[in-house]
Amino acid sequence: MQPIPMTAKGAEMLRNELNELKSVKRPQIIQAIADAREHGDLKENAEYHAAREQQGFCEGRIQDIEAKLSNAQIIDVTKMTNNGKVIFGATVTLLNLDTDKETRYRIVGDDEADIKNNLISVNSPIARGLIGKSQDDVVNIQTPAGAVEYEIVEVEYL
Template identity: 55%
Template sequence: MSMIPLTTRGAERLKQELQRLKSVDRHAVIQAIAEARAQGDLSENAEYEAAKDKQGFIEGRILEIEGKLAAAKVIDPASLADNAGGRVVFGATVDLEEEESGKALTYQIVGEDEADLKLSLISIGSPIARALIGKRVGDVAEVQAPGGVRSYEITGVRYV
């Protein structure tokens, strides 16, 4: 498995989810299976099947998170300020101005599991993040969007 970049916040969220899955969700589904078994015939027991399906999902998610955390390279964005030299790198928060509309935007470049556009967190693998990586304040990034090419001027780069 290749290295998976995560911010410290993203790694902490995965650890919290793993803890919840192991200590709360796993025990709840075991209890649901036991209750469904107590109802008798398992061959036509919908509650039993649903609980077993949920158990499979939980166990699969636990394995997935454990694998991601084992392969994670946790990066603290605040520690990047000295080494990044003002460039856009993983973990950076980037202030942009869309050249056509003049609209101001702010995004933080994060790992795949952390991305949430509603919170202005974009994945390192997204087209806009790929266009921004390596650029500096004043540079223009061109992004191929479904509606055509969009240009964004970088107005600020922060490591928070």
């Protein structure tokens, strides 16, 4: 399996979720199954079936997170020298040359991406168009609405 790029913060978030699933969620589900078993006949016991389904989801997520963390390539840009190049983990301020609107994105791994918080996946069209470019470059990015021209105003390694 090939390495999964991840920021240090993203890896920490996954570790926290894994810890929560193992130490809080899993015991709650086990207790719910035990409580439901006490109700008798399991064939028509909705609580039992719901708890078993939850258990399946929980165990699947635990395996998913463990696999991602074992293959994680953790990249901490704060320890790198900022040479103005857009790399994984960088925070980039863009100026849309058509609308004069500034936007700020941080390029992160797939699991960390959250457009509402301006965290974009390294595999997104915007990130792919920015990686390797430098501050003050003008780039054309293909978006669903068509090509958009951006100027890279600032590149930060936060």
